Amino acid sequence: MxxxxxxxxxxxxxxxxxxxxxxxxxxxxxxxxxxxxxxxxxxxxxxxxxxxxxxxxxxxxxxxxxxxxxxxxxxxxxxxxxxxxxxxxxxxxxxxxxxxxxxxxxxxxxxxxxxxxxxxxxHTELFHPRVIEARQRIERGDIGHLTGMRIFYSTPVTLWTTDPGHFANRLPGGSIGETGPHVVYLSQAFIGPIRDIRVRGRKMLPEYPWSPFEDYRLELVGDHAASSIVLTYTSKHSAFLLELWGTEGIIKIDMQSKVLVNYDRVNQSPWGIGLSAVGEAAQIASGAFANGFDYLAGRFRNIHDRTISEFFKRSVNGLPPAITSEDGLETVRVMSVISEQLQSQAERMDSPRRQRREQRERP
Ligand SMILES: NC(=O)c1ccc[n+]([C@@H]2O[C@H](COP(=O)([O-])OP(=O)(O)OC[C@H]3O[C@@H](n4cnc5c(N)ncnc54)[C@H](O)[C@@H]3O)[C@@H](O)[C@H]2O)c1
The missing domain is CATH 3.40.50.720 (NAD(P)-binding Rossmann-like Domain)
Incomplete structure (x- = not known):
């Protein structure tokens, strides 16, 4: 034991x-x-x-x-x-x-x-069954060569933006320090080492002065593909959507409902577009029902269960962890560049405001 x-x-x-x-x-x-x-x-x-x-x-x-x-x-x-x-x-x-x-x-x-x-x-999202499936499909060449990806991640505003005491508001660069690692390691898993990083934060909700930004646009560029990411903390709705595209196909994943869609729109006639939309709807419905049955039958395993049992089993069998400290370092390296860029952006935004305040306060 x-x-x-x-x-x-x-x-x-x-x-x-x-x-x-x-x-x-x-x-x-x-x-x-x-x-x-x-x-x-x-x-x-x-x-x-x-x-x-x-x-x-x-x-x-x-x-x-x-x-x-x-x-x-x-x-x-x-x-x-x-x-x-x-x-x-x-x-x-x-x-x-x-x-x-x-x-x-x-x-x-x-x-x-x-x-x-x-x-x-x-790095729990790497144990997400649809992420594993997408990686296998890409490895098999199902969508040709991967040329890009996009992530949309909405964290409900009430989770921590409204809470002045939550640690996420004090992380370097703000809330992106909390959810950002997920989108960075996911991008690294698909596009490989990140060579170029661009981020822009926007302050959308002045009623929460403790949060530096609530909207982030992030561009991560690898050797052969780029990842475009929107992280928002402004809506009451949550969302986590991932799209991957290659020369031969497009995969769309709703990370929360765990439904993967093979998007097919080569034929751009009205019939082609209509059939492609119906095909997408059918895949969403069948995926949601299959997941619902698994959940009701007690076969549902969340990504933390998978992460923890994998770590335990590999350790006791003398195997290296699936996600090593070196992998963790690579993600933190990217996060550090992101927070440096955001901090210098915040300073640039702050300095005209500070100058105006100092002018007002001058005797
Ligand atoms: N994988 C995911 O989906 C996911 C989701 C949420 C949080 N997280 C991560 O989990 C971690 C914790 O987040 P949380 O939301 O549970 O935070 P939390 O604030 O709810 O809980 C953290 C707890 O740690 C305690 N603590 C702080 N410093 C300590 C110390 N030095 N020694 C012992 N206890 C200490 C605090 O008192 C608190 O009870 C963070 O790294 C966060 O990024 C991951």
């Missing part, structure tokens, strides 16, 4: 990570929950039937010596916790992003070199 300790007892650990580890109960025992907020650690350990609660990571590591540590804290705490876990020779699964800076990632990689433990990064 292997042991795991969960660090961070907030949203993602209680909604996804703890339930996923508990589903591995034949091989794994969750022995501790650790959170800076002791009362939260105690409440969550009671809720999930975990024997111990801690508010200090080092103390927890010393007492429990867990085989696995699952890091579900805000990104700014990832590096210190990962290094401590690796020093204790635990395997560490770390929620995205691996850390907030390249230097922090390098510290983790250095600690991993001297440890028996391995680091896996929870």
């Amino acid at each position: 292997y042991t795991v300790a969960i660090i961070g007892a907030g949203f993602i650990s209680t909604k996804k990570h703890l339930p996923a580890w508990l589903r591995l109960r034949r091989d794994v025992r969750v022995v501790a929950v650790c959170d800076l907020d002791r009362s939260r650690a105690e409440a969550v350990s009671r809720q999930f039937g975990v024997p111990a609660a801690y508010d200090d990571v080092e103390q927890m590591l010393g007492m429990e010596r867990p085989d696995f540590v699952d890091v579900c804290t805000p990104p700014s705490a990832h590096a210190d916790i990962a290094v401590a876990a690796l020093k204790a020779d635990s395997n560490a699964l770390i929620e995205k992003p691996l850390a907030t800076t390249v230097e922090e990632c390098e510290r983790i990689i250095e600690a991993e070199r001297g440890s028996k433990g391995r680091v896996g990064v929870a």
Whole structure:
């Protein structure tokens, strides 16, 4: 039996990570929950039937010596916790992003070199069944050569834009630091290493002054294809849409309903367009029904379940993690350029405002 300790007892650990580890109960025992907020650690350990609660990571590591540590804290705490876990020779699964800076990632990689433990990064969307299917189709040549991709990601405004205390509003560059890693590692999975990065943030909602931007347009360019991304935090609706196109075909994925459509519009006559629209509607309906049946039949596995069980199984079989610390570093490298560009944009926007304020305040 292997042991795991969960660090961070907030949203993602209680909604996804703890339930996923508990589903591995034949091989794994969750022995501790650790959170800076002791009362939260105690409440969550009671809720999930975990024997111990801690508010200090080092103390927890010393007492429990867990085989696995699952890091579900805000990104700014990832590096210190990962290094401590690796020093204790635990395997560490770390929620995205691996850390907030390249230097922090390098510290983790250095600690991993001297440890028996391995680091896996929870780039969960890479375990999405339709993403896996799309990658297989592209590898088989079903859409010819991949020439581009597009992502539209809408995070409901009420999730954190309206909340001045949410950590996402304090990340470098603002909310993009929270959802941005998902679209960056997805782009890297399809178009390979990113050679050029352009981002533009827009401040759309002045009623939330704590959030630097609520609309981001991002262009990531690889060697043979580019990824165009819109991230918005302005709508009450959520959406996560992915499109991939090649010389021979187009794939569209609704990441939330998990429906993949093979888009076919070579014939541009009114009949051709009509038939293509009906074909698209039929694929959406059959995909949604199939997913609905899986859900009702209890066959539905969410992407965190897949990420966690894959990390666990690979570790105990002596295989390297599917998403390594080096992969995590590559994503953080791109995120760092994005946040640098956004910070200099914010400074440029801020300086005329500051000059006007200083002029007004001059005696
Ligand atoms: N993969 C996904 O879809 C997804 C979704 C949401 C969040 N996340 C990621 O999960 C992580 C946590 O996000 P969340 O929304 O659950 O945050 P949260 O604020 O809800 O919870 C974080 C918890 O960590 C605790 N904490 C902070 N610093 C700590 C430290 N040094 N030691 C111990 N506990 C500490 C806080 O007290 C809090 O209870 C982030 O990296 C975030 O990007 C991933």
